Amino acid sequence: MLTAIVRNVLRHPWLVLVAGLLLLAYGALTVAQARYDVFPEFVPPQATVQTEAPGLAPEQVEALITRPLEAAINGTNGVTSVRSESVQGLSVINVVFADGSDPFRTRQVLAESLAEAVPRLPASAAAPVLSPLTSSTMDLLKIGFVAPAMDPMALRDLVQWQVRTRLLATPGVARAIVFGGHERRLEVRVRPAALVARGISLADLTSAVQAAATVRGGGFAETPSQRIIIASGAPGLSAADLARAPLALAAGAPVRIGDVADVVEAATPKSGDALVMGHPGVLLALSSQYGANTLDTTLAVEKALAELAPSLKAQGITVYPRLHRPANFIEAALGGIERDLAIGAAMIGLVLLLFLRNVRVALIIFLAIPLSLLAALIVLNGLGQTVNTMTLGGLAVALGVVIDDAIVDVENIVRRLHASADNADPIAVIAAASIEVRAP
Helix, strand or coil: CHHHHHHHHHHCHHHHHHHHHHHHHHHHHHHHHCCECCCCCCCCCEEEEEEECCCCCHHHHHHHHHHHHHHHHHCCCCEEEEEEEEECCEEEEEEEECCCCCHHHHHHHHHHHHHHHHHHCCCCCCCCEECCCEEEEEEEEEEEEECCCCCHHHHHHHHHHHHHHHHHCCCCEEEEEEEECCCEEEEEEECHHHHHHHCCCHHHHHHHHHHHHCCCEEEEEECCCCEEEEECCCCCCCHHHHHCCEEEEECCEEEEHHHHEEEEEEECCCCCCCEECCEECEEEEEEEECCCCHHHHHHHHHHHHHHHHHHHHHCCCEEEEEEECCHHHHHHHHHHHHHHHHHHHHHHHHHHHHHCCCHHHHHHHHHHHHHHHHHHHHHHHHCCCCECHHHHHHHHHHHHHHHHHHHHHHHHHHHHHHHCCCCCCHHHHHHHHHHHCCCC
8 A cells, every 4th residue: 555655646746745735734724723731631521519508517418418419410311420528518519421422411411400409409508509611630720819908808809709700701711719818798796685675586687687688679660751660779788788677676666687786797717718929818720611722711811810910910919820820831842842843853954964965855854744743733633632741742752753754765765866777767766765665
């Protein structure tokens, strides 16, 4: 077969030249559009189901939440294994999808199964949250924020509601998790003596707080000329607003929540914290979407963060944008293969010019290197594989094989042409010389 290929190539040289140019153009387009990642997808697609149940013990979480959800998940098509963990107030279920299945379709079926299981959960439990599909390495970028002069609660609010929402809008970002700082919440600190004095139970106070914190539609009022919308309250409830909310009537006088309890803004009890460069701060951990281009997504996130940098700096916030940046591995691998190509081409050109003294021979071997590498990348992209540090490392090692093959073939052709008679057919000599070294 190799013999037939060599002879057909020599019979139609212009077709080979056109095919080579087309391969170069298509290969360059493939490299520009290929998906770059740190590592290949070495684990099957998976998702996590988290359900919060404040106040429940681990045994209760296991019996009332984890087991019903596992029963619903196990029957889902495309799910191969389910692993769970039940801790105080939280159920975490890891779902692994089958190899070769469509992860997006399987995740949709999983979401439908979870929706059917929600009515069987306790009333105190929140709705199950299904995590987005992420890549095998998951980590995209970790960003640190430090502001010694700013209140930790204010710093977390700024990162949570301004920076995080802006970065989540970047294509390729699956999720952004905030660590550190103080998470803001409203606390109702009951004064038991005040409750007893007014004959109000704790259940009454709980119902009043829930009613005050819930925004309900007020409907509208019709007039002869217009319809007036009635707003029952603002979505953002402050501590003062909650303290003024009505609770009950005692001796004909209204009792408000602030009369029997202290309503304050306080920090949520911590289950973790963050230190940024040795200082208390806020850490924002970004994860990439399944199948996203890690390099392009990282650059897009950094561009969005650069737009926010002047505003953050004006508020005295120091940003550490590259605490952990997996794209560095990709850039290092790309730089390494570029360096190998440059050094290899220079050494090959020098050796060939010194020993063969033929510019056309050097040019042929030069073209063999990018054509071979681009052909390999086209095949990888067609198989759905990513361009990652492992494939780039393999291509760098393969340069030696590609160069050696081209040198052996061309050198044997040149030697045979010099040794042939003047009346010999050069096409036949080239074919015989190339076929001679095909096996080795």
